[in-house]
Amino acid sequence: MKKIGIFYGSTTGNTKDAAYQIASNLSVDDSDVHDVAQSSPSDVAPYDVLLLGSSTWGSGELQDDWYDFLSGLEVLDLKGKKIGLFGCGDESMSDTFCGALGEIYERLKGTGAEFIGAFNADGYSFEHSPAEIDGKFVGLLLDDVNHSELTQERIKAWCDELKAEM
Numbered sequence: 001m002k003k004i005g006i007f008y009g010s011t012t013g014n015t016k017d018a019a020y021q022i023a024s025n026l027s028v029d030d031s032d033v034h035d036v037a038q039s040s041p042s043d044v045a046p047y048d049v050l051l052l053g054s055s056t057w058g059s060g061e062l063q064d065d066w067y068d069f070l071s072g073l074e075v076l077d078l079k080g081k082k083i084g085l086f087g088c089g090d091e092s093m094s095d096t097f098c099g100a101l102g103e104i105y106e107r108l109k110g111t112g113a114e115f116i117g118a119f120n121a122d123g124y125s126f127e128h129s130p131a132e133i134d135g136k137f138v139g140l141l142l143d144d145v146n147h148s149e150l151t152q153e154r155i156k157a158w159c160d161e162l163k164a165e166m
């Protein structure tokens with residue numbers, strides 16, 4: 001059984017809520033759900049699978065608590081681990097939708113970890129997202145500002161996909 005750790009940064013609680021819903025879908029214990037504001041990068045060590053969540057702020061930027069955590073994470077050797085990304089944004093910010101996930105993906109590519117949970121970009125409405133590569137999102141993109149009614153089903157679909165990839 002793979003050990004899953006969920007690490008999130010969230011300013012108004014949306015990505016935090018998503019983190020706990022993902023935990024529930026994947027039967028991950030609450031003690032394995034971590035706020036990056038209170039975590040250090042070495043806390044990822046016991047886990048085989050890291051599910052990393054950030055909302056997007058400013059103009060396509062990381063959620064505040066992610067800056068230090070990501071700087072520490074990107075210099076670790078994460079070979080042998082799998083990483084799935086998720087986060088909340090606002091698709092009406094149509095050039096930067098969920099940009100934080102694109103940044104986390106780019107900066108963790110060199111760690112040796114394998115990315116899982118690329119998500120079909122159909123059904124979203126935006127001009128450009130730094131989190132979209134080759135017609136797929138690098139992870140699960142949620143929009144609780146405009147489409148909170150879709151969040152639960154998107155989370156379930158993503159978790160089903162993860163179960164097949166873990």
Ligand SMILES: Cc1cc2nc3c(=O)[nH]c(=O)nc-3n(C[C@H](O)[C@H](O)[C@H](O)COP(=O)(O)O)c2cc1C
Binds near residue numbers: 011012056060097
């Ligand atoms: C000032 C401000 C800037 C934002 N910038 C972006 C952005 O560039 N791209 C995006 O997708 N969402 C953006 N958002 C939307 C947030 O990511 C969204 O509200 C999200 O649900 C917040 O999640 P959290 O509660 O987990 O922090 C912005 C929101 C605010 C208030």
